[in-house]
Amino acid sequence: MxxxxxxxxxxxxxxxxxxxxxxxxxxxxxxxxxxxxxxxxxxxxxxxxxxxxxxxxxxxxxxxxxxxxxxxxxxxxxxxxxxxxxxxRYMPEQLSEGELSEIIQQTIQEVNATTKKDMGKVMSAVMPKVKGKADGSQIKDIVLKYLN
The missing domain is CATH 1.10.1510.10 (Uncharacterised protein YqeY/AIM41, N-terminal domain)
Incomplete structure (x- = not known):
């Protein structure tokens, strides 16, 4: 449907x-x-x-x-x-913070990101993977946590 x-x-x-x-x-x-x-x-x-x-x-x-x-x-x-x-109600089930962190860590390794300057690369790679399943600001916060 x-x-x-x-x-x-x-x-x-x-x-x-x-x-x-x-x-x-x-x-x-x-x-x-x-x-x-x-x-x-x-x-x-x-x-x-x-x-x-x-x-x-x-x-x-x-x-x-x-x-x-x-x-x-x-x-x-x-x-x-x-x-x-x-x-x-019409959106897919949201990812838990643990699942989101796992996806973000994998993506950081995939794009070889090390500093905050690589944030754009990481965000552009993560967003298609979690489209509709996570909030952009939550993703940004987690990415920043790992890139510090």
Whole structure:
């Protein structure tokens, strides 16, 4: 089942359950997918492209979450946390910190990285391996830890 089919299925269920929050988030995801397919000039997107869109949606919400926390907007913080959890339902299972560290260590050895100057090489090699399965800032922190 493609992401779009799953979203349509869940949208129908959210309508039946009168779950406005879930329905709103699903509609936003579908709109992002639609916009991306128009931009790329395709009828259907690949799984990788779907994953990129979902990752972007989560990142936008996490950025908003930080803004709302710093502004003391607890009502909006709760809303963003709910939206993040809804979007994450459609993403692959996230890697644990141990699994991520292992992948990063292997990649550092593969690209022969030794200093912080090699960070770009390591990040560009790691990101395709963990696409959608880990947060970029978490990856960056772990890479920095190993390159010190």
């Amino acid at each position: 493609s992401l779009l089919e799953k979203l349509n299925e869940d949208m129908k269920q959210a309508m039946k359950n009168r779950d406005k929050e879930t329905l709103g988030v699903i509609r936003m995801i579908k709109a992002s997918i639609q916009n991306e397919s128009i931009k790329l000039g395709k009828d259907t997107l690949t799984e990788d492209e779907d994953l990129t869109i979902l990752s972007r949606e989560v990142k936008q919400r996490k950025d908003s979450l930080q803004e709302f926390k710093s502004a003391g907007r607890d009502d909006l913080v709760k809303k963003m946390e709910t939206e993040i959890s809804i979007v994450q």
